[in-house]
Amino acid sequence: MRAIVRSTAEDRPGVYRMLSDDGEIVYVGKAKRLRTRLLSYFRASFPEDKGARVVREATRIEWDYTPSEFAALLEELRLIKQFRPRLNVAMKRDVRHFAFIKLTRGAAPKLLVVRGAGAEDAQVYYGPFHGAQRVGEAVRELNDALGLRDCRLEQPMHFSDQRELFQNFPRTPGCIRYEIGKCLGPCVGGCTTTEYRQRVQLVRAFLDGSSDGPIESLRADMVRASEAMEFERAGMLRDKLQRLEDLREQFMRFRFVVESLSFVYPVPGHGGDDRVYLIRRGRVRGEMHQPRTDEERDRLVEMLTDVFEPVERETAQVPAHEIDELMLLSSWFRRFPEELDRSQSAAAFVA
Numbered sequence: 319m320r321a322i323v324r325s326t327a328e329d330r331p332g333v334y335r336m337l338s339d340d341g342e343i344v345y346v347g348k349a350k351r352l353r354t355r356l357l358s359y360f361r362a363s364f365p366e367d368k369g370a371r372v373v374r375e376a377t378r379i380e381w382d383y384t385p386s387e388f389a390a391l392l393e394e395l396r397l398i399k400q401f402r403p404r405l406n407v408a409m410k411r412d413v414r415h416f417a418f419i420k421l422t423r424g425a426a427p428k429l430l431v432v433r434g435a436g437a438e439d440a441q442v443y444y445g446p447f448h449g450a451q452r453v454g455e456a457v458r459e460l461n462d463a464l465g466l467r468d469c470r471l472e473q474p475m476h477f478s479d480q481r482e483l484f485q486n487f488p489r490t491p492g493c494i495r496y497e498i499g500k501c502l503g504p505c506v507g508g509c510t511t512t513e514y515r516q517r518v519q520l521v522r523a524f525l526d527g528s529s530d531g532p533i534e535s536l537r538a539d540m541v542r543a544s545e546a547m548e549f550e551r552a553g554m555l556r557d558k559l560q561r562l563e564d565l566r567e568q569f570m571r572f573r574f575v576v577e578s579l580s581f582v583y584p585v586p587g588h589g590g591d592d593r594v595y596l597i598r599r600g601r602v603r604g605e606m607h608q609p610r611t612d613e614e615r616d617r618l619v620e621m622l623t624d625v626f627e628p629v630e631r632e633t634a635q636v637p638a639h640e641i642d643e644l645m646l647l648s649s650w651f652r653r654f655p656e657e658l659d660r661s662q663s664a665a666a667f668v669a
């Protein structure tokens with residue numbers, strides 16, 4: 319492998335795949351200087367080094383050149399998602415630093431705090447957030463404030479408008495949360511399907527940043543408790559309020575980061591292969607060569623109009639399949655803030 323790299327690899331941006339004997343892609347990587355990067359694998363000092371391990375498991379290297387390091391980064395992500403190479407743990411670890419709030423589907427959705435997003439799902443995610451434990455506490459407050467369930471996913475649900483179910487299934491006792499008014503009790507006919515759905519809408523509105531309902535209701539409870547001189551209860555409510563406010567603040571910061579990652583990003587490429595990336599809300603929504611003719615310029619303007627067309631309201635939701643790219647782009651512009659100097663708003667770029 320080393321001889322092949324030495325004789326044929328060029329020092330320019332690209333992505334590479336390490337393959338095992340039976341053709342399995344065991345590792346995917348990217349490099350700004352491909353040849354230098356690949357040769358470094360054969361200089362690993364210790365057998366436990368990542369490079370030594372990759373070379374031990376691989377018998378073949380394949381690579382493709384890309385116009386730039388940024389293009390290599392995007393291609394690496396695409397390949398990792400497609401092939402899920404078993405030695406690519408670094409990226410997963412990055413994502414696992416963050417917590418996400420997931421709203422499950424089904425008759426009675428519930429909130430879960432998860433690390434990273436499952437590739438399987440078409441579920442709704444909010445995040446990323448730092449501090450899984452604090453996010454977990456805030457989610458508990460949200461559940462309590464809005465009466466959402468927090469039991470196991472498989473818990474059978476019996477809404478009060480499911481009469482036919484009650485004829486066949488005896489009403490089972492709920493849990494303590496229903497008894498103390500912290501859950502609407504969709505498992506024991508404590509609410510209708512619509513009532514539960516309305517609460518889920520409120521949670522979504524809060525997580526989208528369009529409603530402060532849960533915070534306002536906790537604040538009103540706190541004021542009432544304080545006026546009634548129930549100071550212990552007022553103190554407890556103040557702590558709950560604080561946790562929800564922390565969560566909301568994190569949302570606002572996150573929304574700001576996501577919104578600020580919306581621009582046209584021209585990237586000079588190797589050998590003049592310059593590209594233009596249309597980035598909206600932290601994801602690449604379009605890419606083309608730097609236009610050189612009127613026709614190409616018209617095509618770019620068309621793409622810009624499509625990608626940056628105003629939407630009625632932006633949401634804080636992140637589809638599961640976009641989370642990795644969002645994390646990748648925010649980390650790229652955090653590592654290389656000078657790259658932002660080249661970015662332009664869609665309007666400025668067209669002008």
Ligand code: SF4
Nearest residue numbers: 469492493496501505
């Ligand atoms: S009352 Fe029923 S639905 Fe609510 S958390 Fe308890 S078991 Fe789940």
